[in-house]
Amino acid sequence: MTTANTTGTTMLADGVRAEAAIDLSALNGNLTALRERVQHADLMAVVKADGYGHGALPCALEALAAGVRWIGTATPEEALALRAAGIGPDRARILCWLWTPGGPFAAALRSQLDISVSGQWALDELLAAVRETGIPARVHLKADTGLGRNGAQPHDWPDLVDAALRAQAAGQLDVVGIWSHFAAADEPGHPSIQAQLDAFDTALAYAERAGVRPEVRHIANSPATLTLPHAHYDLVRTGLAMYGVSPIPELGAPADFGLRPVMSLSARLALVKQVPGGHGVSYGHRYHTPGETTLGLVPVGYADGIPRHGSSAGPVQIAGKWYTVAGRVAMDQFVVDLGGDTPGIGEEVLLFGNGERGEPTAEDWAMACGTIAYEIVTRIGARVPRRYHGASQG
Incomplete structure (x- = not known):
């Protein structure tokens, strides 16, 4: 039996050694607050790492209930699990971005996942899966604008974009997104922020001149969502903030941003x-x-x-x-x-x-x-x- 204290907060049930109580109403409220902050952009609810420890499926379902239509995961396996649990393409676009050689590209195509491509090897494996399945891919091309992790470096970017456009002309894929990731958005005023925005705009400009017409352009993570409105573009990716934890504690506690820990x-x-x-x-x-x-x-x-x-x-x-x-x-x-x-x-x-x-x-x-x-x-x-x-x- 679960009891409640005088504040109405639920407490441990009898016989339970330990538990993590997840308040989905707080999650819903956080997503509502974040969507109000980015009125001119869509919001992606990131549920990688089992929803930051909160449970990927329950949090994804609550995000859908809050009106979110983009879900983000790191690995394709995380995304495929959400599809298998019943979150179909009619309910949400699901983007997965951490691919390794031999990954489940064919399964991702059959499940209508959005697939991030950061280099030529990934594009080659994806196109092989397209030929195997006969299903065109929805692709987000990722530019390394300065984080130094995934994404194509500026000197490789034109070749990647051009190769993707050739595949698009052949009906093998649609380039639906261009994206990147900040290195220090949690440090307002850090010089890398503007440098990365400039690099992102340069990457976007090349892609658009070459003929890419993306549905979404996105670079903002949780701290950028809260502090950099000019970085919102068409879509923001909220991870930690949606779970009610401040991604920039030096600037404010969760309540200062209208958030509540989940x-x-x-x-x-x-x-x-x-x-x-x-x-x-x-x-x-x-x-x-x-x-x-x-x-x-x-x-x-x-x-x-x-x-x-x-x-x-x-x-x-x-x-x-x-x-x-x-x-x-x-x-x-x-x-x-x-x-x-x-x-x-x-x-x-x-x-x-x-x-x-x-x-x-x-x-x-x-x-x-x-x-x-x-x-x-x-x-x-x-x-x-x-x-x-x-x-x-x-």
């Missing part, structure tokens, strides 16, 4: 015990109790996605009070020094949430671990069950 991570105290001063705690005894105290055992660890870098640093809330991880995070559990407090066995431990109960947030964990909030939410493992509530369609 995931709350909780566990139950498995043990509370009194120990003497000087007692070593967890592997390596990197923590010793400063005096007689109580210790609480939290039954989640790095196998569940709790960062080991959170050792002696990660914050939790128990019975309305903050505590810090004592000693090393182990594979399945960690310990907190309760300072003499004696909460009950089975008491809820809030690792992070939306902050409305005064609990830590994913950003608090990111700061404690010296990382980014993207990693905190994305790494929560499959051993932690997800519980969904607030869905628009039940």
